[in-house]
Amino acid sequence: MFQRRNRIIFLGILAAASLAAGLFAYRHHHRYKHLAVHETGMVYRSAWVEPDVMSELIEEYQIRAVINLCNPGEMGEQRWIDQRSAVTNAGARLIELPMPLTINADDPKIDEHLKVLADPNNYPMLIHCQHGVTRTAKLLTIYDIVFRKMSAEESLSAQPLFGRDDHNVNVRAFCRNFDEQHEKLYPNTTSAALDVLRQ
Numbered sequence: 212m213f214q215r216r217n218r219i220i221f222l223g224i225l226a227a228a229s230l231a232a233g234l235f236a237y238r239h240h241h242r243y244k245h246l247a248v249h250e251t252g253m254v255y256r257s258a259w260v261e262p263d264v265m266s267e268l269i270e271e272y273q274i275r276a277v278i279n280l281c282n283p284g285e286m287g288e289q290r291w292i293d294q295r296s297a298v299t300n301a302g303a304r305l306i307e308l309p310m311p312l313t314i315n316a317d318d319p320k321i322d323e324h325l326k327v328l329a330d331p332n333n334y335p336m337l338i339h340c341q342h343g344v345t346r347t348a349k350l351l352t353i354y355d356i357v358f359r360k361m362s363a364e365e366s367l368s369a370q371p372l373f374g375r376d377d378h379n380v381n382v383r384a385f386c387r388n389f390d391e392q393h394e395k396l397y398p399n400t401t402s403a404a405l406d407v408l409r410q
Contacts, residue, residue: 245343245373249351250359253334253408256351258343259286262297268337269301276333277303280310280340280350306333310346314384316392321353325397328354331404344373345382352386356393358402363390 244258246268255272259281268274277298284291298305306327311320327333328350340346348370355366363386367378377383393400 247371254354255337256343256347257339259339259341262293265294265297266301269303272335274303274335274337276336277305278327278336278338279307280346282309285341310349312381314381314388316389317396324350324353325400329400331408334408345379348378348382349385353389356390357400358405363387
């Protein structure tokens with residue numbers, strides 16, 4: 212009788228633990244999809260999240276700028292409206308700056324991304340695209356190469372894969388090209404302003 216009661220208690224505890232783990236997995240993978248700290252106090256990443264989650268992240272990490280890399284209307288117009296409202300109401304700036312799918316480091320739009328990354332007023336920042344994978348990885352690698360003096364390979368190796376085996380070929384090709392050419396293409400972009408934030 213005593214052993215049977217202990218077994219029932221043990222199974223109950225096991226079931227509760229499994230439920231808690233399942234709820235945590237749901238929270239992380241759905242509401243906080245692909246959320247990760249890229250550089251503590253400076254840069255965070257995620258997929259597109261719901262407005263209430265966005266507000267929460269802005270408050271928790273003291274985000275000053277949210278960088279949306281999606282193309283206009285990509286997620287439906289209402290979601291854009293809701294995100295703009297959530298970011299503004301939480302006291303941050305929303306910068307809508309689509310990331311081109313190019314592998315060319317000299318794409319004119321890359322200069323716009325560098326200007327956003329070089330502005331110390333945008334930090335801490337949250338960077339996202341639809342899934343928080345391809346375009347986000349490209350911008351984070353630009354950041355790492357220029358402002359953290361990392362190689363493309365070092366940056367990509369340090370980034371989470373979120374269940375994938377590797378970064379896709381577009382990401383790898385762009386990051387390699389940017390690593391090889393950025394000093395020639397963008398000679399005036401320096402890390403000096405951001406170095407002050409890290410002290």
